Amino acid sequence: MRFEKSYNPQFLDAIEDKQDKGLNTEKKIKYFNPQIILQNVNTVYEGERYPTLHDINLKIYKGEFVLIVGPNGSGKTTLLETVLGMLPVEKGSVRINQKSVFKHSRQLRRKIGYLIQGVEFDAQTPFLVKTAVMTARSGRLGLFKFPKKEDRTIARFCFDVVRNKEEVEDYWERPIGKLSGGMQQKARIANILAAEPEILLLDEPFANLDVNARQKMFKLFLRLNRLANITTLCVSHKSEIPKGVDRVVMIQKGRVVLDTEPEKALKSNKYRAYCQLL
Numbered sequence: 001m002r003f004e005k006s007y008n009p010q011f012l013d014a015i016e017d018k019q020d021k022g023l024n025t026e027k028k029i030k031y032f033n034p035q036i037i038l039q040n041v042n043t044v045y046e047g048e049r050y051p052t053l054h055d056i057n058l059k060i061y062k063g064e065f066v067l068i069v070g071p072n073g074s075g076k077t078t079l080l081e082t083v084l085g086m087l088p089v090e091k092g093s094v095r096i097n098q099k100s101v102f103k104h105s106r107q108l109r110r111k112i113g114y115l116i117q118g119v120e121f122d123a124q125t126p127f128l129v130k131t132a133v134m135t136a137r138s139g140r141l142g143l144f145k146f147p148k149k150e151d152r153t154i155a156r157f158c159f160d161v162v163r164n165k166e167e168v169e170d171y172w173e174r175p176i177g178k179l180s181g182g183m184q185q186k187a188r189i190a191n192i193l194a195a196e197p198e199i200l201l202l203d204e205p206f207a208n209l210d211v212n213a214r215q216k217m218f219k220l221f222l223r224l225n226r227l228a229n230i231t232t233l234c235v236s237h238k239s240e241i242p243k244g245v246d247r248v249v250m251i252q253k254g255r256v257v258l259d260t261e262p263e264k265a266l267k268s269n270k271y272r273a274y275c276q277l278l
């Protein structure tokens with residue numbers, strides 16, 4: 001789809017690549033310039049005596065697709081929120097694009113699409129899906145700048161791709177609280193995509209989605225990663241490692257216990273033990 005004054009045509013083209021041609025694109029990760037760096041990080045929740053994350057050292061490179069796995073309560077969500085600079089850090093540093101996430105939080109958060117885990121809107125939530133998706137465009141434009149017709153078109157376009165036009169019902173103008181869990185999840189994904197983020201932090205993005213929708217959604221994230229070079233951190237509970245993932249990071253009891261390529265992860269005893277646990 002072509003927009004008159006498209007902000008990021010590469011991003012929007014990647015969303016639309018209907019034949020999934022982009023999935024075969026060869027990756028060009030530059031392994032010398034990390035985009036996200038966590039160095040010796042301990043994250044401690046307010047009021048807690050002990051850190052939830054211990055001594056985290058991670059470097060994520062621009063354009064990487066990283067799968068984050070680990071048992072319930074191991075610290076996966078805490079890790080994503082630490083990357084976002086949302087949580088108190090007892091020691092260490094967190095940097096994105098060479099900038100501290102604590103000092104430049106507003107500027108950096110605009111570049112990040114964060115899909116929060118398991119949010120469901122109350123049935124009484126008064127706003128419509130289109131309003132929810134449009135908030136992403138308004139946030140992207142910043143203060144005192146109002147969305148134009150093109151912003152509305154982009155928001156609708158993201159929603160249509162995520163929703164998948166084959167779906168019978170168009171729920172663009174329905175109150176978000178009245179939708180099923182899966183529909184809400186799709187609206188929330190459309191919302192983060194409509195902001196055209198540079199980095200995606202996805203916390204259980206496939207929750208509430210049926211197998212078909214899950215596969216389509218994964219391909220959409222992969223296209224964005226391949227064609228628009230969107231760095232992606234994706235938390236998943238499933239034991240399979242989808243094709244296209246560059247790296248697997250496993251968290252246990254707040255520590256990184258495995259950080260390797262998918263093939264090596266699948267062969268490792270730690271990953272096997274984790275799969276048995278599931």
Ligand SMILES: Nc1ncnc2c1ncn2[C@@H]1O[C@H](COP(=O)(O)OP(=O)(O)OP(=O)(O)O)[C@@H](O)[C@H]1O
Pocket residue numbers: 045046048052070071072073074075076077078079117
């Ligand atoms: N706001 C908070 N205050 C104190 N402790 C918290 C807070 N949020 C999470 N925790 C604790 O931090 C630990 C890690 O939680 P986290 O939500 O990061 O795990 P997770 O790996 O995402 O789990 P799940 O797979 O269930 O989503 C847990 O022991 C949890 O109870």
Ligand SMILES: [Mg+2]
Pocket residue numbers: 076077078117203
């Ligand atoms: Mg979690």
